[in-house]
Every structure is written in C-alpha cells, then in structure tokens.
Amino acid sequence: MIKYHNQTRILVAIDCIIFGFDGIELKLLLVQRGLEYEKGKWSLMGGFVQKTEDFEKGSARILKELTGLEGVYMEQLHAFGNVNRDPIERTVSVTYFALIDIHQYEKQINTEFHAGWFPIKEVPKLIFDHQEMVEMAKQKLRYKAAFHPILFELLPEKFTLPQLQSLYESIFDTQFDKRNFSRKLQSTKLLVKQKDKDRESSKKGAYYYKLDKKRYEKNFHAFLNFIPNPGNIK
Amino acid sequence: MIKYHNQTRILVAIDCIIFGFDGIELKLLLVQRGLEYEKGKWSLMGGFVQKTEDFEKGSARILKELTGLEGVYMEQLHAFGNVNRDPIERTVSVTYFALIDIHQYEKQINTEFHAGWFPIKEVPKLIFDHQEMVEMAKQKLRYKAAFHPILFELLPEKFTLPQLQSLYESIFDTQFDKRNFSRKLQSTKLLVKQKDKDRESSKKGAYYYKLDKKRYEKNFHAFLNFIPNPGNIK
DNA sequence: TTATTAATTGTCCAAAAAACACTTATTACT
C-alpha cells in the first residue's frame, strides 16, 4: 500500500463532554482516569480512535461504554491539538458533547469507570486541558440553546413548563418571567399539552408536555429567539 | 519516554477553506494538488501537522506558504475523520476557514502552488471530501455572519455601504432594502464615516467607512440581527 | 438644460418583546 512519507503520525483521541440534567441543575459526567499518569484523577470520558473507526462511531462507542447509552444527541465540539496537552505522548483530541436526561439512565452508568455526576458549578480539577474543553462546551451549549430547541434532549419525554424553565434558568444562570417564557414556548408549537399533571413539585400540580416529534425534527435548525436579551452570548 | 501502547497513530492534516471577496462576489482559493495520486486536481490548501506544531501554528503556516498572509482571521471549522477519506492512507483532517480581502493580497499569492480564486458558485470538483468541507464552511460562514460582524474581515480597511451591502447580498444570496440595511449597520455604531468618497462605482460617489476597531473588538461576539428574516439558517 | 445613475435619507405600520399582577388549584394547619 502506498503511504505518505516522512510525516508524523499522531494519536487521535475522542473526549466526550456529557451534560445531564436531573430536574434541578445541569451536571457533568466525569470518570476517574484508568490509565497510568494522573491515574485516579477526574477526567472526561475518552478513548483513542481505532484503526477502522470514524469519529461518530468512536464517540458513540465511548459513550456506550460508559453509560450504556445509544442514540443520544451528540455533536462535535472542537479539535484540540496543543503539542503538550498530553504529557505522555502527543495526542490530538476531537471532542464531542452529549446531552442526556440523568434519571433515564441513572442505573445504567457503568460503575466500572467510577463515573460520577458533578454540578456544573462544582466541577473538580480535571486532567490535561479537559477544563478548557468543558468551558468551551458550556459556552457552545448556551450559544446553541439560545436559538435552537436543543435543551429538550436533557429532559424526559414528559416534562412540565416549570421544569423546562428551570432548566433554561440553570443554563443561562438567570431568571425569566414565567408568563413571557410560557408564551414564547407555546408560540413555537413544539409542545403538546398532556392530560396528566406532575404532582411532585407542587400542590396544584403542573401539566405535562411532550415534544411534537415531527415539528421538532423539522424545526430543529429553525431560529427561535428563546432567550430574552441574548446580550453577550458568545 | 513513556508512550501509550497498542494504539493506532494517524496522520493529521490541516486543510484551509480560504474565502475571499473582490468587491463583486465571494470566492474560494484553491490549489492544484502537488502530491501524487490525484496530482493536479483542485484541492483545498492543506498540509500535515508537524511534530512540534499545534493547529493554530499549522494553519497559519499553511496559509502563509500559499498566500504570504499573516494575521488573517481564522477559525477552526470541524475535524473530519472518516476512515477512507484519503485513499492513500488514513488521515484525519482538521479544517480552518479564513477570510481575506482579495485585492489586498492579490500579488502575494504564491504562484508555486498554482493557486486560483473560484467564484463560490463555480467551484470545480475537489479531491477527497473537500467538497463537503467547503459546504460546511459556507454554511458556517452564513450562520456566523447572520449574527456577528464578521464579514468586515473580507473587506479592505475603507469600504462603502453599497460595497458592504453587496457583500452581504452575495453571501446570503438575496437582496436587502438599502434603507433598512443602512439603518441597521449604523445602529451598531461600529462604523466611522470618512470624509472621502469612493468614486469608482458611481457618479455621485459613496462615502467610505472604517471600522471602529475598539468597538469592533469589544462587540465581536455581540449579537446583532443583521439579516432580515433569518429563516432557515443552520 | 436635461437625462441618467447611484447614493442618501425619513416615515409609517406591524410584529415582537418586555414589563407587569391577579386568579386558581390544592394541601396543611387551626
């Protein structure tokens, strides 16, 4: 087989920034590094790209190993290539971020990897440049969520408006007016009101809503001004 | 030195999608591939990541080799990793896109690489998955330009409102009302009206404007609704 | 002087966003 000559071949890793929501706050799934050097330190879930594996396959494999999950929303974030980002050996990292509903998979999380959910505001020190990756992912999540109906990926199939609003508030770290919030969401026509209520979080109970799947898929890229005063989202 | 064992090391390339504007239409800078296999076919400018070079350094080096340019706006687009994207040998490609004012560098373009500007609508068949890269870059450029004042990177230091509008129209492939366009731009306070006029393109002449650099840097990420009816930008 | 060309500027109307407060359903307590 012909090859390119005199070129450097480099390890290529995939690291996954896995966001989860538990109904209260946004969390990040971390694992304790299994490989030597910094072993036991908290880290993003990652692995090396295999010989016959492209990035989508690789990121899905890594996610599955850790969480047992398949078919989860995943998107490429950024490729990190600093020469010394991994002190063992030069490794390029292609990062993906995923969004999942924590409760749905609570019990599947593979214990073998010593995984744990951390509130996004209390993320421990991470190895290598993983901190930077997380920061970028948070920023991208905010950016995207400000205009696209992406946060539903973090919620269970049935959810209430107050839940949805608290998710938005948690991610944008601010408070919205519930009347305006509700009106804006209703106007997207993405929500279908259910007959039953969630009675966990209040006496009166809050109606459940489901996504209108068809419209959701169709309008996924459509632009929606979800966030009041988008201001300085980057 | 310690190394990771039993892992595949892969060639990592950087490919640059270089957009340019000549005052009339958006163009793409392409080169004729120098390496064997598909030699002579049109291709993005690219090269392999060197042993002690990170992506930013690499993309700057590649851009410089081809155009002589430095300090140009550049941004990472996406990492492409399909197993067979390069039939010679598996190669991962990290893509960057750059924006430049064609006239400013017209004479610097390195002839050694047989480079050529192609109108974005008449891009020839490209090697490998470069077509896909260009498509993604076009889409991202539109997306970003719809909300951020990024297109100034394609213009000379002094430009007129009609020029700016024709740039926007060319990129979004539509027509804007010049009164509304002007008002919207003025409202950003990013433009500083000059005393002199461009007399090339009309009898009356159009006033030049410059960017207010300070505000530009400060507001680079600020959200501005540049595009009427953003509709289905992805 | 008149016709032509492209630049410049302003008004009005419609739609969207934001500010704002009261009513309702339910439960717990006295």
Added chain:
DNA sequence: AGTAATAAGTGTTTTTTGGACAATTAATAA
C-alpha cells in the same frame, strides 16, 4: 369548616424593533 400557604396558570399594556415604502441629492454625460 375555614384559612393560610404554595406554586401554577393566564392577559393586558407599553416599548422596541423590524420591515415596507419613495423622494431627494450629487455628479456626469448627452
């Protein structure tokens, strides 16, 4: 049984923004 407490749900007004639209101006050429 009555009342207090809690969170859900709902409408109206004002302000801001976006979009449609046309007349005037500066310069040149006929």
